[in-house]
Amino acid sequence: MADYKLTELMTIRCAKEIKDGEVVFVGVGLPIVVVAYAFATHAPNMIMFTEGGAIRATPPIALGITVDDPALFTNADAAFGMLATMAALQRGEVDVAFIGGAQIDKYGNINSSGVGNWTQKESWTYFAGSGGANDMATSGKRVLAILPQDKKKFVDKVDYITTPGYLEGPGTRERLGMIGGGPTCVVSTMGVYRFNDVTKEVYLAEFFPGQSIEKIKANCAWDLQVSPNVVETTPPTADEVKVLRGIDPTGFYLG
């Protein structure tokens, strides 16, 4: 079995959710590495949209640090501003919206605005806010989320809904006129989650090597549903890890 880091397992597992030929909308951070890896392996015909406005048929020349990082625009197929790529979201042209966050609940609603009680400003801990995540999750055909897991991050109700999952459950997105389908997959530091088609509740589909269902349930604040077909995630191969490390040779994102 290959030697790999947790970030590498998460990145490679996430990349497998992208199908060749899809339009994938990414922010910065680990999603950039995921997309570069997907380009290099099973999805060479993917179309990459960045929040800053680059449209690419090829992986970025280097991993960007900010959404307007020149590396993401150099030799792009089109270098628009945010207006053009985010307008494509509203037109319903984005297949996969790929986001992160600080807190998630059982309906896949994500909080990246802060923790505490919003109405008591002194006690509220501010985070950076939506960025483009809200727009991506509202209108992307399906949403892929990657975020760290513990009991304070996988909560029954998020302290603030920045980014809509299924909101209050089945039918809410439709009632509000959202054109996107909502979250379909969450990759955490412990496993992989999917959503029940009827109840719209998240359930555990895979646990990472070294994790157990009990441990994962203990790191989740609600009574987590587990798929009857739950499996251990296939660990990455030595070749896969080698390709990935070539993409982030300094370990800027992968650590």
Place this chain on the structure above:
Amino acid sequence: MKAPYAIRRAFNQGNLKRYDISNFGATSAIIAGFLGVPFIPIRGNIGTSMFQNNKMDLRLMGDPFTGEKITVVRAWRADVVVIHAQKADRLGNVVSYGTRGVADEFGSMGSKRGVIVTCEEIVEPEVIRSDPDRVIVPYFKTLAVVHCPWGAHPSACRGYYGLDIRFSQYQGRYERHAELLPHFLDEWVYGCADHAAYIEKYKSKFDQAGLDRLKPVLGFKPKLDVDYGYHDPAVWKGVPMYTDDRLKAYEEALAAKKRGK
């Protein structure tokens, strides 16, 4: 994920008020300002806590054509916009390329009084007029042009220098502690007479090598050969109307019919 520390403290102490909105919500607000209309419909923000808490910018209304509910965002128009660009001329025409921000391009044009521009280089107006496609702010919106090399530092300026992540992290470590931040401000902001002094300060503290590390990888000049040639309508002088037998016969028949009436 964490918002800048000094700004967070200001929020908590009530010295700054925060209005949450998504990136495309903000983009749309700027576009509405650019268009000179009071608000613009958007798809995002609905159903979230941002929508509940930011009534200043976000409302729901019925689409007057279909009756369906749609979120609208209020237009944003700044009094004055300050931007940094690669090149400008003495008239105030501003050229930016590579990575254009919505605020630079549309926020500038939507400003009520105008735009203050800092730039890496001042070039002659005829140089800019030879490539007007790249102008993001034309001179009539510009209030002042300031020649200010390294003006975007520690952010990036495409083709000139990259993001100074080490300096941003250094600044962040000062910002994290309320009692340390004033020392940073005294040294890097109030203690520098102008931006050139700030860059000199940088060199004395982090060495020329610190700036050299920010140099971009060059060699990415456009390979697309463009000639903005135009056609001179003066060539039509004296050229008779084109015609043929079919057209002539039809027009003559029509004229005869008119005469017959």
